[in-house]
Amino acid sequence: MTIQPIDINNLTKGIGPNVSPEAFTNDKRKIFLFGSPSYTNIGDQAIAYSIEQFITSRFPYYEYIEIMDYATDEGIEFVKKIIHEDDIVMFTGGGNLGSLYLDIEEDRRKVFAAFKDYKSISMPQSVFFENNEHGEQEKKKTQDAYHQNKNLTIAARENQTLDIVRQTFDSNVIYTPDMVMSLDYVPRQKEREGVMFFLRADKEKVMEEDFVAELMEWTKKYGSVDRADTVLDEKVVPTIDYADREKHFLEMLDLISSKKLIVTDRLHAMIFSILTKTPCLVFGNSYGKAKHSYQDWLSSIRFVEYTDSKDVELLEQLADKLMQEEPNEVDLRKDYQPLVDFFRS
């Protein structure tokens, strides 16, 4: 048998955008991140950014290599050629493990099945399979794929997900916060003006437009009121490749830092508010992603509050309270220890 030489000068785009070609062939132990997002969800971009910081700051002796989502198939074939026994395969974190985002779930199945003999991890996720026939079918496909891999660890980012993972999979399970909460980011000091709504326009949306209109009306008392999403409009920004990730993420943090109040049903708009010390009122999505992250990890943050209330008068009082709080800190560093232990051993 002859070993196929690797033509590192003729690589598919999206394989190792964060490294120089010698990274593929040096003798360092390697960590491969699959599913690195090219789509415009800044929450998912921030997760990939945070995973990179987490690994490179704590484990500088590993070679950390990303494979972009659009290069998953070619990436699997390429990594098969260069992977060594003690290397690690990761799939990125987020809120897409389950039956709602099948393009991503299919890639995750492929990766864990393809590298079934290697230490593998699904980085912190929220898990949700719909409670219907479609959901059950997809759950079965996911189980069949993941269970081929006896070396798989699944990280759950809320208690609710931890229960689901334990009930659904035979894999090892660990429990940590969302990766973005592991950043050391120090917010820029900005003049704050007005209110920004970050609201879903996707299948997880549960907030009614009449209610949103009512909220937008009374928040005018704080200044300008604008509406956006942490998923950028693909007509304006079609994709975000590795090279532009930091820029878009930091622009989003600056935007949030410039507001007096954030109103959102997005988990990461809440987390970005915490990073930037911006008062934030949080509502739910279809299956409790923001709610449970808040309750499990973040409820000691006094300038952010989760609520299911529809009582506008009560919400006004709550918003006033949040804006009067002196921003406090929550230290979750120790809560990432299970992840540190995973990569250490």
Place this chain on the structure above:
Amino acid sequence: MTIQPIDINNLTKGIGPNVSPEAFTNDKRKIFLFGSPSYTNIGDQAIAYSIEQFITSRFPYYEYIEIMDYATDEGIEFVKKIIHEDDIVMFTGGGNLGSLYLDIEEDRRKVFAAFKDYKSISMPQSVFFENNEHGEQEKKKTQDAYHQNKNLTIAARENQTLDIVRQTFDSNVIYTPDMVMSLDYVPRQKEREGVMFFLRADKEKVMEEDFVAELMEWTKKYGSVDRADTVLDEKVVPTIDYADREKHFLEMLDLISSKKLIVTDRLHAMIFSILTKTPCLVFGNSYGKAKHSYQDWLSSIRFVEYTDSKDVELLEQLADKLMQEEPNEVDLRKDYQPLVDFFRS
């Protein structure tokens, strides 16, 4: 007046080795690190490595640009052309502010005088001027240079230095641990064997060779006994440029991780032992650098102990005790807050 165009394709070596040329001309706020070491003291290399991590992880919106020590003069001229009003000038940390390492002290004087109108900082240092005529003369020259700069902050890394800085300079003073203690580094798990002595061969050395020989003799009971220094032999490694910094630093950490016990009079051999959870017996240098860092910040670490004892029997008992301790942690993150506040504002 015409503005001189900057020929970024024809830069002196050592200016911005950590960035691509567009970094000099983009519109980000900039932090310049002067004095980035090219010499083979791995302690000083580790400090520069840690400063880079500290800034880039907490303040990713700044452009962080290093100027190597050998390019100080050309670097000053270059930075004068591109610096903006709210940029920050740093000089690296270490144990060389004073009259013992005049080549570095002269560079530091030049930098703080040249950028007297810009926010400037001497990163965490130990300060020592000899108590003689030479020391007094050099102190005067340092005062004259630093005092031109009304925007200068000096960071002291021990209480002893804090006192000296307050008595000697009109500048702002802040107090933080050595920068290397700010790393998130997670040690590799290695087989441990034998004992390594890291001992000075410089003007700060106070340990007598007879005593060292006696120590090396009884430590043989733990296995092999070797002797080295955290300053690499320049006949083997003449210089360490930015590109090779991480490699040499990680090699040193691996070496220390592979030992059962470290015996040293080097501050950074002690700090590397803490990072790698390696039992370590620490002796003094001429002016208390390791001693005071230990007493001020690190005395809760149970597997490391500072001692001035010459009683070999007592030292044996102490070494045995250190090796039996379960490695504990010290969390100094909050102690860097004055530095975070400096860069934030």
